Amino acid sequence: MRLVKLLANLGYGSRKEMQVAIRNGWLTDREGSRLKADAKTAHEDILFDDEPLDPAHGVVILMNKPLGYTCSIKDQGRLVYDLLPDRFRMRKPVLSTIGRLDKETSGALLFTDDGTFLHRVISPKSEVPKIYEVTLDRPMKGDEGALFASGDMMLESEDKPLKPAELQVLDETHARLTLHEGRYHQVRRMFAATGNHVTDLTRSHIGGLGLEGLEEGKWKVLSEEEKTRIFEGG
Structure with missing residues (x-):
């Protein structure tokens, strides 16, 4: 995938804005070399304004949801998406919650942009506890x-x-x-x-995935091992 499209899909901005970012030298590799639009650099080695890129497509996020936040973007008031970087709302594919917790319920909440993974978790056949x-x-x-x-x-x-x-x-x-x-x-x-x-x-x-060490209102990207733990006990 071309760098401009990758950045736009991750929600950093429009393709036009990302073309400007590349021309301005905001995209570099880990050695500090400026990247061009046709760069073949691995995702994990790309820096945007000296910061690593957000995770690529297929990300799964665990949040310790506080009380008072809702999960649907159609709801009024505070949303769980407010606790994530603003650009996460612009990702393509979209970042969705895996199931929901109501406003008066706190705790473990998953997000993903991987539709296959989402449906595997919520499928009645999986019986994820x-x-x-x-x-x-x-x-x-x-x-x-x-x-x-x-x-x-x-x-x-x-x-x-x-x-x-x-x-x-x-x-x-x-x-x-x-x-x-x-x-x-x-x-x-x-x-x-x-x-x-x-x-x-x-x-x-x-499943077998808990909130150990994750403070209320905080979130983290899950490793492959942590994603596997979701299906333990099903």
């Missing part, structure tokens, strides 16, 4: 674990039972819940069906 840390308004009754694991639980206005889910009770108002599907507001609706109310909800893991 997702682990949630739950705080409840009132003590649990004691029968929630059996109900969630039964495979017979029906949510209001739905005609298909939930897949079995695993509940680990941490204390009377705190639990860890592992889901193998992703329905609308599923965790909140499951506990609501038992007469309880979720007051705090965090997704701590997607």
Whole structure:
């Protein structure tokens, strides 16, 4: 791919703007040599204004999403994309979230511009487990674990039972819940069906991938090994 098109696809600017950037000498290799538009330099060896280029197509990003941010660009208010560099919104292919977390849910959120990878993660066949840390308004009754694991639980206005889910009770108002599907507001609706109310909800893991060392509001590009961990336990 020509350098101008590569830069434009990464969201650095229009092709015309990138032609100007190249003429101005803002593109160099790691030895400091100015690059021309037809340069054959490897992606990882290209610097834009002395900084490495953003990851190439196929990137997968993990974010520790804070409360108060939504995932759809159609929503009003603060978006998860506001926590990424502005140019990431201009990438082609587009950078999309893999599933969503609502405004009042924090924790592990994935992004990618790889449609094949996205569909592999969300496919019902993959059954990628997702682990949630739950705080409840009132003590649990004691029968929630059996109900969630039964495979017979029906949510209001739905005609298909939930897949079995695993509940680990941490204390009377705190639990860890592992889901193998992703329905609308599923965790909140499951506990609501038992007469309880979720007051705090965090997704701590997607598959075998957790948030270890990643501060709230921060993000990182996943390595190939980390991407593989997403499918552990499915």
